[in-house]
Amino acid sequence: MHRHTLAPLSAAQQRVATERDQIRDELEAFESFAERVADIDVQQPQGGPSRSVQRTVVTNQQRTPLQRLRSAFRETVMAVPHFEEVYDEPLLVHVDGELGSDVAASFQNGGTFSEPLKRAIGSGVAQAVERRSTVLEHLDDEIDSLADALSELLAVTETMDELMAADGDVDGRLRDVEDRIRSVLLERQALIHGRRSTFSATGTDLCTYLYGESGGWTYPVLSVTASLQRDADALERRTGADQLSAP
Template sequence: MSKSDSCSGDQVAEHLRRHVLAPMVRAADVVASEREEVQAEIDAFQSFVDRVSELEPTRPASGAPASRSLSHADRVDTSSQLRTAFEETVLSIEHFDRVYDESLTEHVAAELSPQLTPVFESSQVAFTEVYRQALHEAVREAVDSREQLVSVLESEARSLETAQDRLQDVLDSAGTSGRPTVPAGDERERLDEISRERQDELRARPRLVRLDGHEFCEYVYESERWTYPVLTAVARLRETVVE
């Protein structure tokens, strides 16, 4: 084999590798980015609830409605501090406008509870201890759901890495010719096994609120041309190398 033939073969093999593994590489980047954003939201909510803990709840006078127990200035100050705390933590995450594009009260209603928005919206509603406890609980639930998502994203990252390594083994068997050096039937069996294991993982993955394993893929890869990166890579390898 001439030097030029060797270089050409290497180029073919590298082109094949990039073509087959492109969905996997992209998926790994998407998962890493999503995990970073979710962790930023966790940190922001935790910072917010720390700020809330520093606010002094109102104590209604005996027999008086909570909303009339403080001076107007005190109520305005508490409501303003609550909004400022939310703006400087949750609304200040780098990706907020790109991902959510919601007003403060819209985000409180969607991520915490519609019942919690009045104190953010009006100084006429008192920031009571009962309200503060409800706010703490809602934030805890928001953090818990995101921590579950982080766990699933980490599982997805490991799954992608394992599948990519196994597909790389099949590609390595092709050498520089672009064709496998073992019988095609064996290659098909290996690819079938990778596909089966990937689908088993998706089915076994714990649900996230309203998302099962397949719906998770639709969510996290919604901006891509494919929904299932591993199966897409397997299909490309079948078409290019095995069939």
């Protein structure tokens, strides 16, 4: 009867799993982009060695380094399966958001793929990968936390269903149920307060980032424990009323 109360936890698990898959795809895409960038030769300044002039002539017959750079970004970072659903923005806008405005400006036609630009791209990519690696660590912790809470609260709901159907005094078992609910609640609160997983781009914590648009609960474990505690309180009142009305 009470198992429907756990629905936010199952929905949260699905949400975190989806986010983790997407972040992994993005991380791998940035690593692929970095490999593509490493294979692009920088353009030498005008007036350099004669071999630079020859290289420029050959390149102009094919694709310029910046054309190759833009193609590499489209075919890796912007090619993740969820790009349109999550981002859906032009190349230069996405480069700006991920690698910075200076790099984005250098992606435009007429620019030069210089050594400083190549280093700047490498630095930006490293930061993008690091950000996603950090988020993945938080998501792995969140998956473990949700699994632990679901396991414990599933046992709680089974006991509560038994108590609702039981005859006689259930005070001892009911107190145990309330203690277990409180234990899950306190453990989850400690995790939320201790995690300090603030996202600089959004100014939110991990739960708001993940569940803020879930349509009813930003903190799924806290929401479920509150519902179960209300049910336990109702059961306690009913039990007390039954004892008072007993002959």
